[in-house]
Amino acid sequence: xxGRAVKHRDSALWVAAMVHRISGxxxxxxxxxHFLALGLAIESEARLESFLRWSDQPLVKAAEIGLVFLxxxxxxxxxxxxxxxxxxxxxxxxxxxTLAAALSxxxxxAFLVRVF
Amino acid sequence: MNVRLYVWQRATAAVMxxxxxxxxxxxxxxxxxxxxxxxxxxxxxGSIAWAAFYGVFVLAVSIHASIGxxxxxxxxxxxxxxxxxxxxxxxxxxxxxxxxRAVAAVVLP
Numbered sequence: 001x002x003g004r005a006v007k008h009r010d011s012a013l014w015v016a017a018m019v020h021r022i023s024g025x026x027x028x029x030x031x032x033x034h035f036l037a038l039g040l041a042i043e044s045e046a047r048l049e050s051f052l053r054w055s056d057q058p059l060v061k062a063a064e065i066g067l068v069f070l071x072x073x074x075x076x077x078x079x080x081x082x083x084x085x086x087x088x089x090x091x092x093x094x095x096x097x098t099l100a101a102a103l104s105x106x107x108x109x110a111f112l113v114r115v116f
Numbered sequence: 117m118n119v120r121l122y123v124w125q126r127a128t129a130a131v132m133x134x135x136x137x138x139x140x141x142x143x144x145x146x147x148x149x150x151x152x153x154x155x156x157x158x159x160x161x162g163s164i165a166w167a168a169f170y171g172v173f174v175l176a177v178s179i180h181a182s183i184g185x186x187x188x189x190x191x192x193x194x195x196x197x198x199x200x201x202x203x204x205x206x207x208x209x210x211x212x213x214x215x216x217r218a219v220a221a222v223v224l225p
Contacts, residue, residue: 021184021188024181024184025184025185025188027181028181028184028185028207028211031177031181031211031214031215032210032211032214034218035174035211035214035215035217035218036214036218037218038218038221038222039214039217039218039221040221041153041157041221041222042217042220042221045153045154045157046153048153048156048157049152049153049154052151052152052153068140068143071136071140072140075133075136075137075140078129078133079133081129082126082129082130082133085126107140110144111143111144111147114144114147114148115147
């Protein structure tokens with residue numbers, strides 16, 4: 001019974017929907033911190049500069065790479081939803097979802113190459 | 117999610133799609149061309165274009181994120197609808213206020 005109830009979770013499209021949701025939630029949690037960091041410029045340029053130098057740490061850079069991935073995967077997942085809902089149905093949704101994840105990984109990798 | 121919230125979430129998503137692409141490009145550009153406060157502020161201070169771009173971005177993301185989080189709270193937590201709505205409105209306001217403050221911080225001369 002339970003096996004049947006969660007069978008849909010094997011689907012790549014269910015995983016795509018979950019990735020879209022989790023990435024959106026993570027971005028919503030990150031955003032206030034991002035805004036607070038940029039808001040340091042209100043106090044002084046030096047305060048912002050001090051934060052930026054703190055963010056040069058490898059662990060922070062690694063987190064930024066994760067954020068770039070989440071940002072891109074949420075964008076591509078959202079575009080997929082907008083296309084499904086507003087245009088004629090096309091086959092290959094699983095391939096599109098996989099492509100979205102692969103493209104996001106590529107963008108994050110390109111960012112990794114830049115920051116390290 | 118009712119129809120009104122659905123339309124707002126999809127409309128803000130459509131508005132943000134090109135903004136996100138530009139923002140990702142800006143992130144890449146900034147990491148290559150200087151991530152010091154002086155570099156960033158020299159590009160943004162006094163710029164009406166960046167103020168408009170990020171002002172719209174902040175307002176759209178505040179609406180989009182608060183509706184998205186509302187859906188998650190509604191489906192994944194035992195909170196009643198009133199509390200879910202209150203959390204969503206609170207998040208939307210926090211994002212809008214902090215976001216517009218951040219835009220002001222980097223664009224005002």
